Structures are given as C-alpha cells and as structure tokens.
Amino acid sequence: xxxxxxxxxxxxxxxxxxxxxxxxxxxxxxxxxxxxxxxxxxxxxxxxxxxxxxxxxxxxxxxxxxxxxxxxxxxxxxxxxxxxxxxxxxxxxxxxxxxxxxxxxxxxxxxxxxxxxxxxxxxxxxxxxxxxxxxxxxxxxxxxxxxxxxxxxxxxxxxxxxxxxxxxxxxxxxxxxxxxxxxxxxxxxxxxxxxxxxxxxxxxxxxxxxxxxxxxxxxxxxxxxxxxxxxxxxxxxxxxxxxxxxxxxxxxxxxxxxxxxxxxxxxxxxxxxxxxxxxxxxxxxxxxxxxxxxxxxxxxxxxxxxxxxxxxxxxxxxxxxxxxxxxxxxxxxxxxxxxxxxxxxxxxxxxxxxxxxxxxxxxxxxxxxxxxxxxxxxxxxxxxxxxxxxxxxxxxxxxxxxxxxxxxxxxxxxxxxxxxxxxxxxxxxxxxxxxxxxxxxxxxxxxxxxxxxxxxxxxxxxxxx
Numbered sequence: 001x002x003x004x005x006x007x008x009x010x011x012x013x014x015x016x017x018x019x020x021x022x023x024x025x026x027x028x029x030x031x032x033x034x035x036x037x038x039x040x041x042x043x044x045x046x047x048x049x050x051x052x053x054x055x056x057x058x059x060x061x062x063x064x065x066x067x068x069x070x071x072x073x074x075x076x077x078x079x080x081x082x083x084x085x086x087x088x089x090x091x092x093x094x095x096x097x098x099x100x101x102x103x104x105x106x107x108x109x110x111x112x113x114x115x116x117x118x119x120x121x122x123x124x125x126x127x128x129x130x131x132x133x134x135x136x137x138x139x140x141x142x143x144x145x146x147x148x149x150x151x152x153x154x155x156x157x158x159x160x161x162x163x164x165x166x167x168x169x170x171x172x173x174x175x176x177x178x179x180x181x182x183x184x185x186x187x188x189x190x191x192x193x194x195x196x197x198x199x200x201x202x203x204x205x206x207x208x209x210x211x212x213x214x215x216x217x218x219x220x221x222x223x224x225x226x227x228x229x230x231x232x233x234x235x236x237x238x239x240x241x242x243x244x245x246x247x248x249x250x251x252x253x254x255x256x257x258x259x260x261x262x263x264x265x266x267x268x269x270x271x272x273x274x275x276x277x278x279x280x281x282x283x284x285x286x287x288x289x290x291x292x293x294x295x296x297x298x299x300x301x302x303x304x305x306x307x308x309x310x311x312x313x314x315x316x317x318x319x320x321x322x323x324x325x326x327x328x329x330x331x332x333x334x335x336x337x338x339x340x341x342x343x344x345x346x347x348x349x350x351x352x353x354x355x356x357x358x359x360x361x362x363x364x365x366x367x368x369x370x371x372x373x374x375x376x377x378x379x380x381x382x383x384x385x386x387x388x389x390x391x392x393x394x395x396x397x398x399x400x401x402x403x404x405x406x407x408x409x410x411x412x413x414x415x416x417x418x419x420x421x422x423x424x425x426x427x428x429x430x431x432x433x434x435x436x437x438x439x440x441x442x443x444x445x446x447x448x449x450x451x452x453x454x455x456x457x458x459x460x461x462x463x464x465x
Contacts, residue, residue, distance in 0.1 A: 019146055022106035031099035032157040033092065039161050039283070040082070040168075043454055047164050048083040049092045059083055064254055071258040074175045077248055081171040082164060084249035091163040098156035100152040105149035144299055151296045155289050162285035162455050167247065169456030172447050174244040175259065180440035181237035183262040184433055188230040191429040192223070222426065263439055266393060270386035271446050273379070279453045280375040286455055287371060290364035297360045301353030371452070378445070378452035385442040392435035 025031060033049050040047040050056045063084050064075065082088065245255060273279055281287060444459055451458045 009050075019106040019108070019143075022150065025414075026099045026103035026106060026153070028099075030096075031102075031152060032095050032160070035157045036092075036161045038166055039454075042283075043165065043168070044448070045082055045452055046079060051373045060254075063250075066251070067248075067257045068254065068274050069256050069258075071260055072175075073260070074172050076166050077175045077244060077259075078171045080248045080250075081167055085167055085247060086249055088163055088167050091160050098153045098201060102149045102153040105146045108146075130189060130222075131215075148296060148299050151292050151299070155296075156290050158285040158289040158292070159439055162289075164452040165451075166456040169447055169451045169454075171244065171247045172450075172458070173444060173457075174240065174247055175265065176440060176443045176447065178240035178244050179259050179261075179263050180239060180436065180443075181233060182259065183436050183440075184231035185230055185237050186261050187429065187432050187436060188226060188233055192226045192230055242353070252253045263436075263443055264384065266389050266439060266442060270382045271449060273449070273453070276375040276379050276449070276452065277372045280371045281368060283453055284371055284455045287367055290360070290367050293360045294357065294364060297353070297356045301357065323351070363367070370408045374458055375452040378448045378458065381445040382442070382449050385438070385445040389435070389442045391440035392431070392438045396431050397435050400428045402426050 029051060030049050033047075036047050048059065050059055067080060072080070178252055241259060244259070245251075245257065248257075250257060448458050450456070
C-alpha cells in the first residue's frame with residue numbers, strides 16, 4: 001500500500017499550489033462588487049446587485065413605493081435606475097462570471113489519480129498501481145495564470161463600475177430632457193390662449209370689415225402654428241419620459257410616474273472643479289482598465305515566451321507494486337511526453353509582445369489625452385452655459401416682459417392695435433422658450449462634468465445632442 005500512499009501524497013503536494021486566499025475572495029457571492037459600491041457612494045449614489053428572486057421582489061416593492069403615483073426628481077430617477085435597471089444587473093452577472101474564472105485559476109492544476117487492482121482469483125499475485133497525472137506546464141505557470149485572471153477580474157470590476165456611472169449619467173440626462181420638453185410645452189400652452197383670443201378678435205373684426213382677409217389669415221395661421229408646436233412639444237416630452245422610464249427599469253403597472261413641469265432654476269454659481277483633469281485621471285474606470293491591460297499584455301508576453309517552445313507537457317508520476325510469493329517488487333514510474341515545435345518562435349513572440357504592448361500603451365495614452373480634453377471641455381461648457389442661461393434669465397426675459405407690459409398699456413390706451421400686442425407676445429414667447437432651452441443646456445453641461453470625472457457618455461455640444 002506504500003505506493004498508493006505516495007501517490008496520494010504527491011497529489012496533495014501538487015494541489016497545494018492553489019491560492020486559497022484568492023479562491024476565498026473570488027467565491028464570495030458578490031465578489032468584486034464592493035469596488036462599484038464604494039465608487040458609487042463617493043459620487044453620492046447607491047448601487048445594488050440582486051442575486052435571488054426574493055431580492056428582486058423586495059427591490060421591486062421598494063421601487064414601487066418610491067415612485068408610484070409620485071413626481072420624481074433627478075436624484076430619485078437616477079437612484080431607481082441603479083437598483084432597477086436589468087441591463088445593469090446583467091453587467092453585474094458578467095462580473096460574477098469573471099469571478100468564477102478567477103476562482104478556477106486560483107485553484108491551480110487539478111491532479112488526477114488513477115488506481116487499479118488486477119489479478120486472477122485464487123492466485124497469490126496481486127497488483128496495486130497508483131498513478132498521478134498532471135500537467136507540468138500548468139504547475140509551472142499556475143501563479144502567472146492566476147495573476148492574469150486577477151487582472152481580467154479587476155477589469156471586469158471596472159467595467160461594472162463604468163456601466164454603473166454611465167447609467168447614472170444617462171438617466172440624469174434623460175430626466176433633464178423630459179422635464180425640459182414638458183417645460184417648453186407648458187410655455188407654448190400659455191401663449192396659445194393669447195393667440196386664440198387674437199384669432200377670435202380677428203374673426204370679429206373681419207365681420208365688421210375692419211380687418212382684411214389676409215390679416216385675418218395671419219392671425220389664424222399663428223394660432224394654428226402654436227397648436228402644432230404645442231402638440232409636437234407634448235409628443236417630444238412624452239417620448240423623452242418613456243426613455244427615462246426605460247432607463248429606470250419601469251414597465252407595466254409601474255408606469256404611473258410623473259416628472260416636474262419645469263427644470264430647477266439656475267444655481268448662483270456654475271458647478272465645476274479647478275482640478276477637473278486630475279479628478280478625471282483619478283476616477284475614470286476606462287483609464288484604470290487601460291492600465292490593467294498593460295499589465296495583462298506584459299504577463300501574456302512573458303508566458304508566451306515560455307509556453308510556445310514546449311506546446312504540451314504532461315507528467316505521469318507514481319509507483320507500481322507487484323506482490324508475488326510473499327515478496328514485493330517496486331518500480332518507479334516516470335513518463336514525460338512533450339511536443340517541440342518545428343521552428344523557433346523566439347523572435348516572433350518577442351516582436352508580437354513588443355507590438356501588443358506598444359498598442360496598449362499608446363491606446364492608454366490617447367485615452368488619457370481624451371479624458372483631459374473632455375474634462376476641460378466640460379468645465380468650459382458648464383461655465384459658459386451658466387453665463388448664457390443667466391443672460392437670458394436676467395436680461396432678455398425681463399426686457400421682453402417690460403415690452404409686453406408697455407404694449408398692453410398702449411393697447412389699453414388705444415395707442416396701438418391688438419395685432420401689435422400679439423406681435424410682441426410672439427417675441428416674448430420666443431424669448432421664454434430660448435431661456436428655458438438655455439437653462440436645460442446648463443443642466444446637461446453639469447451632467448457632463450460628472451461624466452468627465454467618473455466616465456459615461458458626454459453630449460457632443462454640452463446639451464445640443
């Protein structure tokens with residue numbers, strides 16, 4: 001039985017190369033999710049990963065209680081999306097799959113043990129054979145392969161974080177677009193009442209002969225145009241709201257959700273950061289993933305240099321024992337089978353590794369340059385958009401309001417006609433719509449600041465997508 005014991009001891013020795021610490025971390029139910037939770041918390045958000053039907057049901061109940069029949073602000077919309085969006089939950093599941101790959105790599109090569117006993121019944125001869133088969137290559141490269149798997153797992157962590165922040169940015173932008181569209185529709189609706197009154201007045205004046213048909217048609221056309229514009233604005237608002245609900249993961253009976261009729265007013269000062277470039281380089285997941293890719297390429301290069309020269313190595317080790325006539329004959333067994341390639345790949349592997357590393361390094365440098373540029377653009381956009389919106393709010397709209405007030409006084413004093421009053425009303429509506437659009441552009445630009453720092457889609461022109 002000694003050879004059998006020796007074979008078992010060898011198996012245990014080979015299995016000792018397993019990295020039990022990494023295995024423990026990778027086998028946790030939500031392995032790698034702590035990174036996303038911590039980063040989201042730093043950004044004032046909360047992420048959740050639901051693993052069981054009970055957790056999914058409990059989350060659905062919480063979401064329903066939070067939004068059903070209520071008017072949601074931007075923060076609530078973003079928070080609901082982070083815990084209720086199924087695409088994000090699928091990304092977290094991909095993180096879980098990556099953790100299983102790391103777990104498998106950390107286990108190391110799994111030895112196989114074959115035991116057989118042969119002989120004829122009644123004969124004194126007995127044969128016990130213990131054979132241990134494993135791969136020399138797997139043993140030799142267990143630690144580097146575990147390190148590569150660790151890098152891939154960390155990249156999966158960053159991908160989950162990136163998806164989380166991107167969803168937060170996209171949801172906030174969708175909320176801004178929806179509320180901005182409803183605000184524009186409301187402004188057009190306010191002007192529509194005045195236009196309808198003017199149209200009715202034009203009809204009455206036309207009956208008395210005080211207004212020709214062309215002027216009547218102009219007033220009727222303005223009323224009809226406003227009606228069409230309001231219908232278009234309402235449609236745009238409803239579609240924007242549907243996009244928001246989609247990102248929030250709401251459907252069916254959970255769609256009884258409302259958004260405000262107007263965006264918040266401008267803050268006193270634009271949001272921004274003097275060190276926005278540093279914050280972007282420090283926090284963006286795509287840059288961290290690029291740095292990990294450099295490590296992975298370097299490790300792949302070193303592994304490639306060792307493994308291509310011997311493409312397959314297998315070791316069978318153990319002992320064979322035969323007992324006959326009361327004596328035991330022990331024979332050591334050691335079979336080494338390997339295949340050597342017919343050409344020298346040293347220079348080929350060296351060049352491939354060099355080019356792969358240069359590709360990854362230059363791609364990372366380009367990412368960093370782009371991140372810096374996006375951060376600078378976001379900072380300039382949020383400052384500029386705030387100034388533009390403030391100009392509309394503080395200068396243009398008050399002046400238009402004064403014009404409307406004076407026009408009404410002139411009309412009441414019979415110094416001007418009703419149609420002059422309506423012409424001024426048209427211009428006032430355009431000013432209010434432009435002011436609302438400028439305010440929306442500011443809030444989009446502020447969202448782009450978050451995207452520049454934490455990652456996520458950035459609008460092409462700070463609000464004009």
